[in-house]
Amino acid sequence: MAVTSRRAGRRRSMSQINVVPFIDVMLVLLIIFMVTAPLLQQGVEVDLPEADAQPLQDEKSQREAIVVTVTRDGQLSLNQGPQVGVSLDRDVLREIVADLLSQHPGTQVYVRGDRFVDYGRVVDAMVSVQSAGAQRVGLITDPPDLSARDR
Structure with missing residues (x-):
C-alpha cells in the first residue's frame, strides 16, 4: 500500500x-x-468556343452586362430580368431586353453561343437583341487551352 x-x-x-x-x-x-x-452553381451549361480575343478591361460593365445564352439545342435564355435562366422565345427575349435597356441605357449586351450550335441561331439572338435597342452586341468566348494545344 x-x-x-x-x-x-x-x-x-x-x-x-x-x-x-x-x-x-x-x-x-x-x-x-x-x-x-x-x-x-447555377446557370446554363454552354460549351463556349475558344478564341485569342483580349479580355475586356472594364469589370464593372461585365458584372452588370446583359448576357443572352444560346444553348447547344438552340434555346435562348438571359442572365437578368424576370425569367433568369429560363428558355425564352425570340419575342419574349426582345421584350425583356428592351425593358432592361430602357431602365439602364448603355448597358453592355453579350451573346454566349455554344460552340456546337448552328451559327444562324447565334445570329438570330444578336438580331433580336439589336432590334430591342442594343447599339453594340459582343460575343463571349473562352480563352484557348494552351496546354491542350501544345500536345
Whole structure:
C-alpha cells in the first residue's frame, strides 16, 4: 500500500487538449461543403468556343452586362430580368431586353453561343437583341487551352 500512496502523491493533471472532437466536427463540415458546393452553381451549361480575343478591361460593365445564352439545342435564355435562366422565345427575349435597356441605357449586351450550335441561331439572338435597342452586341468566348494545344 505504501507504493500506491506514493504514486497517488506524484500524479499530475494532463495538460493536453483532446483534438478528436475537433477533427470529427471538421470532417462533418467538409462532407457538408462537398455535397452542397455543386448545388450552388447555377446557370446554363454552354460549351463556349475558344478564341485569342483580349479580355475586356472594364469589370464593372461585365458584372452588370446583359448576357443572352444560346444553348447547344438552340434555346435562348438571359442572365437578368424576370425569367433568369429560363428558355425564352425570340419575342419574349426582345421584350425583356428592351425593358432592361430602357431602365439602364448603355448597358453592355453579350451573346454566349455554344460552340456546337448552328451559327444562324447565334445570329438570330444578336438580331433580336439589336432590334430591342442594343447599339453594340459582343460575343463571349473562352480563352484557348494552351496546354491542350501544345500536345
